[in-house]
Amino acid sequence: MGNSTSSFWGKSTTTPVNQIQETISNNCVVIFSKTSCSYCSMAKKIFHDMNVNYKAVELDMLEYGNQFQDALHKMTGERTVPRIFVNGRFIGGAADTHRLHKEGKLLPLVHQCYLKKKQEERH
Numbered sequence: 001m002g003n004s005t006s007s008f009w010g011k012s013t014t015t016p017v018n019q020i021q022e023t024i025s026n027n028c029v030v031i032f033s034k035t036s037c038s039y040c041s042m043a044k045k046i047f048h049d050m051n052v053n054y055k056a057v058e059l060d061m062l063e064y065g066n067q068f069q070d071a072l073h074k075m076t077g078e079r080t081v082p083r084i085f086v087n088g089r090f091i092g093g094a095a096d097t098h099r100l101h102k103e104g105k106l107l108p109l110v111h112q113c114y115l116k117k118k119q120e121e122r123h
């Protein structure tokens with residue numbers, strides 16, 4: 001399979017797990033998704049409707065998307081999509097995210113991340 005880690009988003013020589021960790025620490029909301037998946041669209045809509053920016057990584061558009069799903073499996077216990085991270089932490093799939101939103105817990109998690117970033121900027 002050759003150099004399997006070199007052709008991903010943001011070319012890198014690190015492992016998929018490391019690239020995922022980097023992405024989730026640089027973005028308050030990251031949705032690992034597939035373009036063909038309506039659960040994924042539903043999850044994106046939750047953030048869209050709250051006016052929250054998110055980074056979507058479309059695994060079906062990546063040559064080695066399967067390896068990212070394997071890495072997500074290692075990190076979260078499932079390789080299904082969507083896999084959603086807020087403030088550097090895995091919060092779950094589409095159903096979990098919907099539940100957090102309904103309980104009013106999703107936006108506070110996003111705000112915690114924004115506050116953290118602001119504080120980091122001041123240092």
Ligand SMILES: N[C@@H](CCC(=O)N[C@@H](CS)C(=O)NCC(=O)O)C(=O)O
Pocket residue numbers: 034037038039069079080081082092093094095096
């Ligand atoms: N309960 C999960 C369901 C996730 C799920 O079943 N995802 C399907 C697509 S809708 C999946 O990832 N299938 C395997 C794959 O696409 O690799 C959630 O709410 O996120």
Ligand code: FES
Pocket residue numbers: 036037038039040081
């Ligand atoms: S809803 Fe069918 S692939 Fe996700």
